[in-house]
Amino acid sequence: VKELVVISGKGGTGKTSVVAALATLAGPCVLADCDVDAADLHLIFEPKVIRREEFTGGSKARIKSGHCTACGKCEELCRFDAIALDGPGNGRAPRTFRIEATACEGCGVCVDHCAEGAIEFAPAVCGQWFVSETRCGPMVHARLGVAAENSGKLVTLVRRNAQEVARDRALPLVLCDGSPGIGCPVIASLTGASLALFVVEPTVSGVHDFRRVAQLAVRLNVPGLLAVNKADLNEALARELETLADEYAIPSVGRIPFDRDVTRAQVARKTVVEASEGPAATAIRRVWSAIRERLHLSAAPQTGGLVQINRPEDN
Amino acid sequence: MKIAIASGKGGTGKTTVATNLAEVAATDGRLVAYVDCDVEEPNGHLFLKPKIERQQAIDKRLPRVDLARCTHCGRCSQVCRYGAIACVGKQVLVFTELCHSCGGCLLACPTGALQEAPRPIGELRLGTAGPVRFAEGRLNVGEAMSPPAIRAVKAAAAKADLTVLDCPPGTSCPAIESVRGSNLVVLVTEPTPFGLHDLKLAVEMVRALKLPLAVVLNRCDIGDDQVRQFCASQWIAILADIPEDRRVAEAYSRGELACVAVPSFAESIRGLLGRFLQGAAL
Numbered sequence: 138v139k140e141l142v143v144i145s146g147k148g149g150t151g152k153t154s155v156v157a158a159l160a161t162l163a164g165p166c167v168l169a170d171c172d173v174d175a176a177d178l179h180l181i182f183e184p185k186v187i188r189r190e191e192f193t194g195g196s197k198a199r200i201k202s203g204h205c206t207a208c209g210k211c212e213e214l215c216r217f218d219a220i221a222l223d224g225p226g227n228g229r230a231p232r233t234f235r236i237e238a239t240a241c242e243g244c245g246v247c248v249d250h251c252a253e254g255a256i257e258f259a260p261a262v263c264g265q266w267f268v269s270e271t272r273c274g275p276m277v278h279a280r281l282g283v284a285a286e287n288s289g290k291l292v293t294l295v296r297r298n299a300q301e302v303a304r305d306r307a308l309p310l311v312l313c314d315g316s317p318g319i320g321c322p323v324i325a326s327l328t329g330a331s332l333a334l335f336v337v338e339p340t341v342s343g344v345h346d347f348r349r350v351a352q353l354a355v356r357l358n359v360p361g362l363l364a365v366n367k368a369d370l371n372e373a374l375a376r377e378l379e380t381l382a383d384e385y386a387i388p389s390v391g392r393i394p395f396d397r398d399v400t401r402a403q404v405a406r407k408t409v410v411e412a413s414e415g416p417a418a419t420a421i422r423r424v425w426s427a428i429r430e431r432l433h434l435s436a437a438p439q440t441g442g443l444v445q446i447n448r449p450e451d452n
Numbered sequence: 453m454k455i456a457i458a459s460g461k462g463g464t465g466k467t468t469v470a471t472n473l474a475e476v477a478a479t480d481g482r483l484v485a486y487v488d489c490d491v492e493e494p495n496g497h498l499f500l501k502p503k504i505e506r507q508q509a510i511d512k513r514l515p516r517v518d519l520a521r522c523t524h525c526g527r528c529s530q531v532c533r534y535g536a537i538a539c540v541g542k543q544v545l546v547f548t549e550l551c552h553s554c555g556g557c558l559l560a561c562p563t564g565a566l567q568e569a570p571r572p573i574g575e576l577r578l579g580t581a582g583p584v585r586f587a588e589g590r591l592n593v594g595e596a597m598s599p600p601a602i603r604a605v606k607a608a609a610a611k612a613d614l615t616v617l618d619c620p621p622g623t624s625c626p627a628i629e630s631v632r633g634s635n636l637v638v639l640v641t642e643p644t645p646f647g648l649h650d651l652k653l654a655v656e657m658v659r660a661l662k663l664p665l666a667v668v669l670n671r672c673d674i675g676d677d678q679v680r681q682f683c684a685s686q687w688i689a690i691l692a693d694i695p696e697d698r699r700v701a702e703a704y705s706r707g708e709l710a711c712v713a714v715p716s717f718a719e720s721i722r723g724l725l726g727r728f729l730q731g732a733a734l
Binding site for chain 1: 460461462463464467490492493495498531533534552553554555556559560591593594595596597598620621622623624625626627628632644645646649650653656657660661674675676701702704705706707
């Protein structure tokens, strides 16, 4: 099994549209939507869910207002400004402390130091993940709960299960749609992958953000390929991107021109290669041939790396 | 007034709206601060081209062990919910990227063997861009956790009549940390299926935080009318409709402020500013 992760640094450069088109071209493969924060791949593939699981992240603290004496110890110790004196009163205090769930990072310090034992601490369900069937093969995807944390862990879970599905069904490729940025979900998407495809647009922001995410990939030892999207928007910057990529030993696999068919396909819930024979679709076909050659040469994904990034205590 | 410019989906035009809004409002003589909260990929500086006057490290506090006082009792690793500190034989290991700096291990240590030491995770850059007061946080490559850096840049930003917070995409911790405490969250979206889906998630996030919200529809003439229908059904105000314009995209690609390069775009932004000042959305 090989694993290709599509990332960009900057958001909105066309990752998901490219992933969807590549899935059509790759033949049966496993799709993994690692952008658990704002997953969009399912909008194109209308997946039929065959397995649904809850994702439990860390715990969240909650003050039982009946037991709180409003001593203020929890507020004093909380480093996340998650605790305020705005809970309902009880027989002992006119107001009690309350924990804002969206600010609580689940450290448990308040729980351990409450003299009254008034603080509950229960694992919170912070999302769901699914295995589905689509017209391009099985898909593993997830939905992070509203204002939930632990997106990196959920990404790791999605990837691990996608690899398992690929092995079970003897499919050769896992195709991952990544998320923007360079933080925890991106690190979780990249670590141990066979190959990264950087989909970048030729803008000063695109160049700036590509540089940072390329540095991250180098540091994580993941080889990469570059595809410049909407390349005709600024030819000079497209060239600059390709030169910059060379410095990071990231070969270019082609340019994709701006093409309104990409948005039209999305509105029709189709991939651009299904819906169009236009310049973007033609370019993506060429990009895919180049990627396929590189994939043959690349290593199998390392799940050991996945474990390492999230659970060092296992090592 | 603090206005957070956010979105579920990336690349919808947050930075374009935020930088141009700051520029237009400041040119009109208002005291404006622009704060780049997208510490993973900060882009505002590329357009505002600020003169940086102060630079300092953003630190994260990490536990450090004084092995002379450590009795290897293991209390620190028992209380740590993140698995960030481990007692292995005569060693205490700290996994820096897992530590949330909650201070729990220090409180638990019976011998006072743990102290905190700062470790830089990013950089804070403050300055001025013409009349705009500029602040930016920049996370070091390889650091996983951005909320501490976001908190640092928000705390350091200059006081102003209008503070524009340029937020990271998404709906989880970084986005939440950025919009928290603002007077209005403006969600920039585009009228496509991806734009609509991620807008719905972002609306849920903002509502969970109990903050007022409104929408800016960018590239309003592409795609379909589902975003408009959604906003109408949810009683969400659309404060500006910005048409797609190749000149805006090209100015953006070169790092130019579109309000300078394209007069019709400046009018859209001025209209948006007017809506804020009327308090129409609040």
